[in-house]
Amino acid sequence: MQNADLEQAVEISNDIYWVGSGSKSFLSRNSYLRIFKGSGNVANMLIDPGPSSDLNDLITKTTQVLGDISKINMLFINHQDPDVVGNLPYLCKINPRNVVLATEDTWRLVSLNSPQVTFKAVERFKNFRVSLNTQPSHRLQFIPTPFCHFRGACMLYDLESRILFTGDFMGGIAALGLMATEDNWPGIKAFHQLYMPSNEAIRKAVQKIRELTPAPLMLAPQHGGIIQGELIPEFLSRMEELQVGLDIISSLEDKFPMLISAANEIVVVFKELCDEETSRQVLGYFDPDGSYPALVAMSQDGTVTDIKGEPVEVIEALIKVFLRNVPADRQNILKARMTRILLEHNLPPFDLLLAQQEASADFLLDEN
Ligand SMILES: [Fe+2]
Ligand SMILES: [Fe+2]
Secondary structure (H helix, E strand, C coil): CCCCCCCCCEEEECCEEECCECCCCCCCECCEEEEECCCCCCEEEEECCCCHHHHHHHHHHHHHHHCCHHHCCEEECCCCCHHHHCCHHHHHHHCCCCEEEECHHHHHHHHHHCCCCEEEEHHHCHHHEEECCCCCCCEEEEEECCCCCCCCCEEEEECCCCEEEEECCCCCCCCCCCECCHHHHHHHHHHHHHHCCCHHHHHHHHHHHHCCCCCCCEEEECCCCEEECCHHHHHHHHHHHCCCHHHHHHHCCCCHHHHHHHHHHHHHHHHHHCCHHHHHHHHHCCCCCCCCCCCEEECCCCCEEEECCCHHHHHHHHHHHHHHHCCHHHHHHHHHHHHHHHHHCCCCCCHHHHHHCCCCCHHHHCCC
């Protein structure tokens, strides 16, 4: 499955298809089509329909599987973000008999922008579970994950396939194929640091996943790779320890202005040591194309205005990029001047710089 052609629908489990988009972009969007077959009614459920910019892709992929997108008759939405619900008005128009499942908090917002359709609040199902009117019956469980990242966010657990559709939770940027590997972790971490509000919210969601019986075989998020096997407990444990959003902001509140000003001084030194073209190109890495904000926000003139990930790691990443791109004969000068800036700002030791100096202090004098 890892090498699947992502221009096509991909069957990830029996009667469950990935019909997502943007697999080559920084922030992929995963939509899933679940077909509940039986001798009686058939339900074709689309999970997280995706943004309107992906509609053509969604039409192509669902038509490959169903023959006609209007055969979709159930929609599940994790929360109300545009990358989740953009296609909802179209889908409800093409089949007004569609039934939408979501939490009440989510629907209150989504319904403002959707035509009249049948809505079923997941809170109304006893114990957040429902059996579909198919023969044989299929069972679904809804698992609210408050503030991961929206108040009304809710996961969907398909008890037959044991696939848990997690929405933004467990999602990641810079996916490297349909299935997640160890290499996906940095992108998952960065995504959560940016979009999840607090470790406390994450812990509650992790706990709910651990309590599921039977345990899920796959975690299928709305962005990035699908997580399975040993990576499930591994990534859940790391997630439990992850400091995100407000945790980061609160713990570094007093150091934050220092980090920003150090980052800006480092940018100035880098510009000084590079030719104009290289410096324009490298600083261009931090100029987001609109599809995803960079972890370092820079203004047009290359001034750092904000740091959105774990700040020390973000500064390290910045330093690594600069060191990689400065002309080889100026690397030591750059190292020396950056180290001086960091020390002057009383910032914590930056492993990267210190490790490369091999216990020699000479570089501090190696400016010219
Ligand atoms: Fe979201
Ligand atoms: Fe999302």
